Amino acid sequence: MKSITANDSIIHFNEACYTALNEHLKVNNFSKIFILVDENTYEYCLPNFLEKLESNALVEIIEIEAGEEHKTIDTCSGVWNSLSELNADRKSLLINVGGGVITDLGGFVASTFKRGIAYINVPTSLLSMVDASVGGKTGVDLGALKNQIGVISTPDLVLIDTTFLQTLPQNQMRSGLAEMLKHGLISDENYWNKFKDLSKLSLEDLDELIYESVIIKKNVVEEDPFENGLRKTLNFGHTLGHAIESYFLSHQNKKELLHGEAIIVGMILASYISTELVGFPRKTTEEIKTLFLSYYDKVAIDKSEYKSIIDLLKYDKKNNHGNINFVLLEKIGKPKIDCLVDDSIIIDAFEFYES
Structure with missing residues (x-):
């Protein structure tokens, strides 16, 4: 499938994802790479993703709990603190590997940390592939109220690898x-x-x-x-x-x-x-x-x-x-x-x- 250019972002599909990702890493020379996952994508998606990532930069994994109830400012604070403690700087990259909670929250974290660092979305659910990861909407819930806090911000790349769908339950x-x-x-x-x-x-x-x-x-x-x-x-x-x-x-x-x-x-x-x-x-x-x-x-x-x-x-x-x-x-x-x-x-x- 041909890659799609959308505003300042490029959406790649399947095997083209990893060629584009590794070329992007080579050209931009990021100081550090941070990968945001939840407990599910840590287990089912991250190993496959890491196998295909090629970079000499230090890679750090940040894991949060899975579920809409964790799409909060408190979770953002935890990720911001992790980035600080792991010495992230303005030339760091955040890669969000997960469903809509991860891509929404991770995009918001990246857009606000040190007034904005680069990020890439790797949607692993059908919902995030066709909706959450595309269009630049980022944010978190305010209590039970959906997506009340956030900004519109464009990821460098969106990487849609549909083999990740094999890890999903039917619901x-x-x-x-x-x-x-x-x-x-x-x-x-x-x-x-x-x-x-x-x-x-x-x-x-x-x-x-x-x-x-x-x-x-x-x-x-x-x-x-x-x-x-x-x-x-x-x-x-x-x-x-x-x-x-x-x-x-x-x-x-x-x-x-x-x-x-x-x-x-x-x-x-x-x-x-x-x-x-x-x-x-x-x-x-x-x-x-x-x-x-x-x-x-x-x-x-x-x-x-x-x-x-x-x-x-x-x-x-x-x-x-x-x-x-x-x-x-x-x-x-x-x-x-x-x-x-x-x-x-x-x-x-x-x-x-x-x-």
């Missing part, structure tokens, strides 16, 4: 698939149609779908890097999805949802709201619900919880001037941004999902 693969489904809904009906029967999907097919997803996101981000307009469309399903994810994360009696599991619910809700407000075909909304629930377990949300989830919408990053702004669909491939939605319609959407 993590489904979590990443949710973002690919979103890319189809907001951008391209032909791409969306490829997901209607995944039973015949080969690994080669998956590589191509990942490549197409990266192209879709790259094209959006290049046109609108700071989310003033078009880039907001990438948040389809995320306004309510993030609120649901935060609600489940902050309640100990609820099973924590993976990002993609919450976004699937959010997209079903947003499809229903699109039908009610901007004329999205009702038949297509029904098809989306049926398709998604054939791939994902239904999430139990009680009526008594609707208001608490709706209250969390005020923290959504797309909000301005006190308005909660939704991304809706007029048709597949034609999103509409900055839509205002009454709470009563959101409640109707929940009831549609639960019915």
Whole structure:
């Protein structure tokens, strides 16, 4: 697969990753190389990555605990302190090997340490390959509130080696698939149609779908890097999805949802709201619900919880001037941004999902 240039970053795929990485290390003569991993990628991904890394620079490994609950400023402080104690300087490089938590948090750490050091993202989950590692968004959660603290900052390289997907459990693969489904809904009906029967999907097919997803996101981000307009469309399903994810994360009696599991619910809700407000075909909304629930377990949300989830919408990053702004669909491939939605319609959407 041909490498993709996106703003100031280059995205490489599979074997081309390591040729590009080692050439980059040779040309830039970094003083030290730091590799950020979590306990899972330390065990399953790091050995393979180190085998292919060629450099005379000192390599140090920094390991953090795995999981969204560790995507915090406290974890950043631990990594910043480790960098300081290991004598990182402005010419050091941080390589983030992991899923979305690692690439988001690692990018934020690199962008702020000594006012910014170089970093490379090596996404190892499907979600981070098609979403988190591409586009320059970095950051951490504020309590249970998703991605409230962060900056937009571009990695030197993004290295997508799809062999890492062989280390993932099925629920993590489904979590990443949710973002690919979103890319189809907001951008391209032909791409969306490829997901209607995944039973015949080969690994080669998956590589191509990942490549197409990266192209879709790259094209959006290049046109609108700071989310003033078009880039907001990438948040389809995320306004309510993030609120649901935060609600489940902050309640100990609820099973924590993976990002993609919450976004699937959010997209079903947003499809229903699109039908009610901007004329999205009702038949297509029904098809989306049926398709998604054939791939994902239904999430139990009680009526008594609707208001608490709706209250969390005020923290959504797309909000301005006190308005909660939704991304809706007029048709597949034609999103509409900055839509205002009454709470009563959101409640109707929940009831549609639960019915």
